[in-house]
Amino acid sequence: MxxxxxxxxxxxxxxxxxxxxxxxxxxxxxxxxxxxxxxxxxxxxxxxxxxxxxxxxxxxxxxxxxxxxxxxxxxxxxxxxxxxxxxxxxxxxxxxxxxxxxxxxxxxxxxxxxxxxxxxxxxxxxxxxxxxxxxxxxxxxxxxxxxxxxxxxxxxxxxxxxxxxxxxxxxxxxxxxxxxxxxxxxxxxxxxxxxxxxxxxxxxxxxxxxxxxxxxxxxxxxxxxxxxxxxxxxxxxxxxxxxxxxxxxxxxxxxxxxxxxxxxxxxxxxxxxxxxxxASLAGMRLQEGDIAISLGTSDTLFLWIQEPTPALEGHILCNPVDSQTYMALLCFKNGSLMRERIRDDCASGSWDEFSKALSSTVAGNNGNLGFYFDVMEITPEAVGIHRFNRDNQKVSDFPKEVEIRALIEGQFMAKRIHAEKLGYKVNSAAPKARLI
CATH class of the missing domain: 3.30.420.40 (ATPase, nucleotide binding domain)
Structure with a gap:
């Protein structure tokens, strides 16, 4: 049989x-x-x-x-x-x-x-x-x-x-x-x-x-x-x-x-x-405190949340695995296409070069910060490239390696901020982030 x-x-x-x-x-x-x-x-x-x-x-x-x-x-x-x-x-x-x-x-x-x-x-x-x-x-x-x-x-x-x-x-x-x-x-x-x-x-x-x-x-x-x-x-x-x-x-x-x-x-x-x-949350076998990040054409975040706070951005859905808990979903339209554009502009179209430039800069980017939206973003509703130096002054450009780190840190900072708005709590033990 x-x-x-x-x-x-x-x-x-x-x-x-x-x-x-x-x-x-x-x-x-x-x-x-x-x-x-x-x-x-x-x-x-x-x-x-x-x-x-x-x-x-x-x-x-x-x-x-x-x-x-x-x-x-x-x-x-x-x-x-x-x-x-x-x-x-x-x-x-x-x-x-x-x-x-x-x-x-x-x-x-x-x-x-x-x-x-x-x-x-x-x-x-x-x-x-x-x-x-x-x-x-x-x-x-x-x-x-x-x-x-x-x-x-x-x-x-x-x-x-x-x-x-x-x-x-x-x-x-x-x-x-x-x-x-x-x-x-x-x-x-x-x-x-x-x-x-x-x-x-x-x-x-x-x-x-x-x-x-x-x-x-x-x-x-x-x-x-x-x-x-x-x-x-x-x-x-x-x-x-x-x-x-x-x-x-x-x-x-x-x-x-x-x-x-x-x-x-x-x-x-x-x-x-x-x-x-x-189904993605269930298939990833996420548990409370986990974050799954799908880095695609659009970037998507899945979160397992016990006590959500619904907001004007993002979605709270019932958890498919545990009906007493919830999942939060955040979608960012400026995902891989935005990263590819900066890779082409600042790293000759090479991911290896992109990675080396990212590694050559320090975490926090010496206070330089950027938000990159080639198309109208969903979360938040914004468009355009916005760069700020360590004195919080808006600037028109960054050196290439600073630009690359500003892009990556800005994207992930936005993900954390909007996740916290929906009720996600980052605890002292580092949460597991799974990239899919």
């Missing part, structure tokens, strides 16, 4: 990934479907459609379903033994939303195992192109939501974040205001994560606390929907969202569709899916 294994799925922006691990956490299988390359019929770029207003960004829901069909067929043809899978879970890109048309639950529950799932579900979505995290077309809905609940800080105190254009509540409000008939035809609204779990469950999967706290709708302290936020977005919304659940909830057994078509055990359990950022 084959050894038990567990599947993890990642419904991300540009691809669908799957990984199988055994009981010793060893990877025994992995594969992916790249949306642009493997599903060219959807004509996406980077997995998305950028609309003519440049603000609206969506992805086709059926592309995600077809990608799942494709990857399962690839696994089947490779001889993967689905019968050994004991449980599966996964993550979805945060803030994307899926709108199920009335009557879809019956189609989902009774999908024929003789057909690929995307064929059964092709008429199930009242909105065929899902708004995703890159969308920034809901400025007026954000203003209305903040006004309805008594201001940006009050909204942050309830939901963990001020109103953000990509957050699901504001996206729902836009759909309701522009297409009320489409909203009325919708019986369930999922996040990408709970949508993905629903495909495996053969029923509408609940939204988990952690991904749910990135919607501007969930009271993060009580873990229930905020009536005032729901009412500000659209009527009858609570019923369409269902009841949120802890991120580690076992939702039930896999749909018979998968047992019949692929040979999954009927006892295979579906564990709630969550957002990609909470």
């Amino acid at each position: 084959a050894a038990p294994c567990y599947l993890g799925w990642d419904f991300s922006t540009q691809q669908l990934k799957v990984i199988a691990i055994d009981e010793q956490l060893r990877v025994v299988y992995e594969d992916n479907v790249h949306f642009d390359k493997d599903l060219p019929e959807f004509k996406t770029q980077g997995g998305v459609y950028i609309h003519s207003d440049r603000l609206t960004v969506t992805s086709p829901v059926l592309m995600w379903v077809k990608a799942l069909d494709m990857i399962l067929e690839k696994m089947k043809s490779s001889g993967f033994k689905f019968s050994q899978v004991r449980a599966l879970s996964g993550a979805g890109q945060q803030h994307g939303s899926v709108y199920w048309k009335k009557g879809s639950i019956e189609i989902l529950k009774n999908a024929s195992s003789k057909l690929p799932l995307h064929q059964s579900l092709k008429a199930c979505f009242s909105v065929s192109n899902s708004p995703i995290w890159m969308d920034s077309s809901t400025a007026s809905q954000c203003s209305a939501l903040e006004k309805a609940v008594g201001g940006a800080q009050h909204l942050a105190s309830i939901t963990g974040s001020r109103a953000y254009e990509r957050f699901t509540g504001n996206q729902i409000a836009k759909i309701y205001s522009q297409n009320p008939e489409v909203y009325m035809q919708t019986e369930r609204i999922s996040l990408v994560s709970s949508f993905a779990a629903s495909l495996f469950l053969g029923a509408y999967a609940p939204i988990d606390y952690s991904d749910g706290s990135g919607m501007n709708l969930l009271q993060i302290w009580e873990k229930v929907w905020s009536v005032s936020c729901l009412n500000a977005c659209a009527p009858g919304l609570e019923e369409k969202l269902g009841c949120p659940v802890p991120s580690h909830s076992v939702l039930g057994p896999i749909s018979p569709y998968y047992s019949q078509r692929y040979g999954f055990s009927p006892d295979c359990k579906i564990v709630a899916f969550t957002g990609d950022n909470p």
